[in-house]
Amino acid sequence: MKRTPKLLAYAIVGIGALFMLAPFYFMFVFATQSRVDIFNVPPPLFFSDELLNNIQVLTTRLPFWKNVGWSLYVGLMSTALTLLFCSMAGYAFAMLEFRFKRALFALVMATMMVPSFMNMIPSFMVMDALGWIDTHRALYLPGAASAFGIFLMRQFAASTVPRELLSAARIDGASELGIYWRIALPLMKPALGTLGLITFISSWNNFMNPLIVMRTAENYTLPLALRSLFSTTSTEWGALMAGSAIATLPLIVLFVISSRQLIAGLTAGAVK
Amino acid sequence: MRIPAKWAPYLLVSPFLILFAVFGLFPLLFSAWLAFQSWEPTSGIEAMKFVGFDNFVFALTDGWFWKALKNTLWLAVATGLPQHLVAIPLAVFLHQAFGKWRGVFSGAYFLPYITSTVAIAMLFGSLFSTDYGLVNQALHALFGGDNINWMRSPDAIKPAVAIVVFWRYVGFNLVLYLAALQTIPHDLYQAARLDGAGPWQQFLRITLPGIKPMILFGVTLSIIGGLQLFEEPFILTNGKGGADQQAMTVAIYLYRLAFDFSDFGGASALAWIMFGLIAALTWLTNKAFADKQVQA
Numbered sequence: 001m002k003r004t005p006k007l008l009a010y011a012i013v014g015i016g017a018l019f020m021l022a023p024f025y026f027m028f029v030f031a032t033q034s035r036v037d038i039f040n041v042p043p044p045l046f047f048s049d050e051l052l053n054n055i056q057v058l059t060t061r062l063p064f065w066k067n068v069g070w071s072l073y074v075g076l077m078s079t080a081l082t083l084l085f086c087s088m089a090g091y092a093f094a095m096l097e098f099r100f101k102r103a104l105f106a107l108v109m110a111t112m113m114v115p116s117f118m119n120m121i122p123s124f125m126v127m128d129a130l131g132w133i134d135t136h137r138a139l140y141l142p143g144a145a146s147a148f149g150i151f152l153m154r155q156f157a158a159s160t161v162p163r164e165l166l167s168a169a170r171i172d173g174a175s176e177l178g179i180y181w182r183i184a185l186p187l188m189k190p191a192l193g194t195l196g197l198i199t200f201i202s203s204w205n206n207f208m209n210p211l212i213v214m215r216t217a218e219n220y221t222l223p224l225a226l227r228s229l230f231s232t233t234s235t236e237w238g239a240l241m242a243g244s245a246i247a248t249l250p251l252i253v254l255f256v257i258s259s260r261q262l263i264a265g266l267t268a269g270a271v272k
Numbered sequence: 273m274r275i276p277a278k279w280a281p282y283l284l285v286s287p288f289l290i291l292f293a294v295f296g297l298f299p300l301l302f303s304a305w306l307a308f309q310s311w312e313p314t315s316g317i318e319a320m321k322f323v324g325f326d327n328f329v330f331a332l333t334d335g336w337f338w339k340a341l342k343n344t345l346w347l348a349v350a351t352g353l354p355q356h357l358v359a360i361p362l363a364v365f366l367h368q369a370f371g372k373w374r375g376v377f378s379g380a381y382f383l384p385y386i387t388s389t390v391a392i393a394m395l396f397g398s399l400f401s402t403d404y405g406l407v408n409q410a411l412h413a414l415f416g417g418d419n420i421n422w423m424r425s426p427d428a429i430k431p432a433v434a435i436v437v438f439w440r441y442v443g444f445n446l447v448l449y450l451a452a453l454q455t456i457p458h459d460l461y462q463a464a465r466l467d468g469a470g471p472w473q474q475f476l477r478i479t480l481p482g483i484k485p486m487i488l489f490g491v492t493l494s495i496i497g498g499l500q501l502f503e504e505p506f507i508l509t510n511g512k513g514g515a516d517q518q519a520m521t522v523a524i525y526l527y528r529l530a531f532d533f534s535d536f537g538g539a540s541a542l543a544w545i546m547f548g549l550i551a552a553l554t555w556l557t558n559k560a561f562a563d564k565q566v567q568a
Binding site: 012042097118177227252 | 275277278280281282283284285287288289291292294295296298299300302303306313358361362365366368369370375377378379380381382383384385386387388389390391392394395396397398399401403404405406409439442443444447448451471496499500502503507510523526527530531536539540543544546547550
């Protein structure tokens with residue numbers, strides 16, 4: 001590429017990146033401003049010292065730390081169960097032979113095509129019938145054998161777990177479940193890491209399911225709790241931005257540590 | 273006790289089968305059945321009444337559905353089209369001129385995709401604030417003129433939602449195109465240069481055909497996602513659909529029909545209508561592209 005077009009490319013991509021990151025910067029700046037100062041003329045461009053006050057407001061208006069705790073709890077439960085269930089099914093689809101295998105895997109793929117709103121009403125009714133309204137298992141259990149996760153695990157197992165190793169273990173008398181647990185699972189660690197990250201992040205951000213199922217502020221996860229602050233008549237913007245920043249910071253940290261792995265996982269369906 | 277080897281596979285897939293049966297298949301079938309019933313959940317399961325296609329007829333003759341559909345299509349086009357028109361050239365620039373910095377920059381674009389919709393909607397709610405919000409202050413400083421009432425004027429709420437959605441998903445498409453560009457063999461460009469083709473010619477003759485399958489995939493995802501748009505407008509308009517319901521998408525209408533107006537039958541019929549529409553549009557896109565597609 002010649003020099004001028006190259007500079008132009010740098011400029012365009014750079015300015016674009018600034019526009020992508022600026023909102024995050026302002027989220028953190030606003031988190032440290034009072035609700036009045038956020039709307040100063042000219043607007044605040046740098047950090048101030050109201051962060052602790054904002055968090056104070058947050059904790060008086062909401063059971064805030066409880067909400068953070070529930071978000072963590074639901075995220076970890078959902079991650080643990082998803083890793084277990086998806087690796088089990090993914091391993092079976094990749095490495096074992098059984099009747100109806102093709103039909104069942106087609107079913108897995110088909111469930112990926114169902115739009116999220118299709119389940120909104122019936123899943124509310126199922127939760128109601130089970131008596132799971134306002135419980136946290138309603139948030140982490142239903143999606144714990146996600147089609148995406150099974151697909152990811154199957155692809156990975158098929159390309160990395162050597163069949164000879166499994167046959168050797170069988171000859172040595174290892175049980176089928178033992179082979180999955182002691183031989184295949186350790187080999188699937190990289191994919192487990194990716195799926196774990198994706199699962200935790202999407203649970204942490206999830207809004208639609210808690211919106212339909214959760215009822216009391218004490219039990220809310222972070223997104224629902226923050227939104228309930230927004231619906232009051234005079235919005236505490238400083239506190240709201242502090243809460244949003246707290247909800248966003250762990251994700252940014254996770255992303256900086258593992259962006260390559262995350263991006264590869266999230267676009268896996270497309271690139272393979 | 274040892275489980276017989278031939279049972280092992282079924283045991284391994286059983287969590288999927290059980291969860292799918294209870295939380296996937298049953299709800300779907302139930303929703304299909306509910307679409308033909310008239311029912312308010314508060315009146316108990318006995319109050320359910322078979323009404324044939326009434327719910328579908330009502331949805332299709334009711335003005336609200338068409339209004340919501342128009343909003344949804346408007347938003348799908350206004351967010352989907354720019355996403356791809358911006359992501360493709362950006363991906364080309366990143367691919368050609370950034371070397372080892374490619375990861376850092378594509379990461380910056382990708383970051384909004386993994387953050388919480390609620391946090392983002394809250395933030396943009398403050399940025400779009402009418403009197404002293406940052407966006408209006410910036411617009412005023414640059415162009416003068418009156419403040420735009422982004423959240424409460426029927427004309428401005430859709431563009432405001434579209435900006436948020438565009439910002440959130442453009443990086444996802446960028447990453448898809450970046451991956452596609454890496455599969456185009458380098459010698460193709462060399463050969464083209466030897467034949468005297470300029471950058472624009474190379475883009476049209478090599479790059480574009482090379483990423484065509486990904487364009488098809490990306491556009492399909494945008495259509496599917498755009499027609500399901502729910503969270504961003506729902507949170508920004510506080511669950512109501514905005515001034516004059518201008519940001520009420522079909523998914524928001526469906527939610528309100530069920531949970532604000534207790535019409536579970538009507539909402540189920542609506543869900544199936546939308547499902548059909550999404551399937552049809554996906555099929556049409558694939559057909560339109562496939563006719564001219566060069567096998568990559």
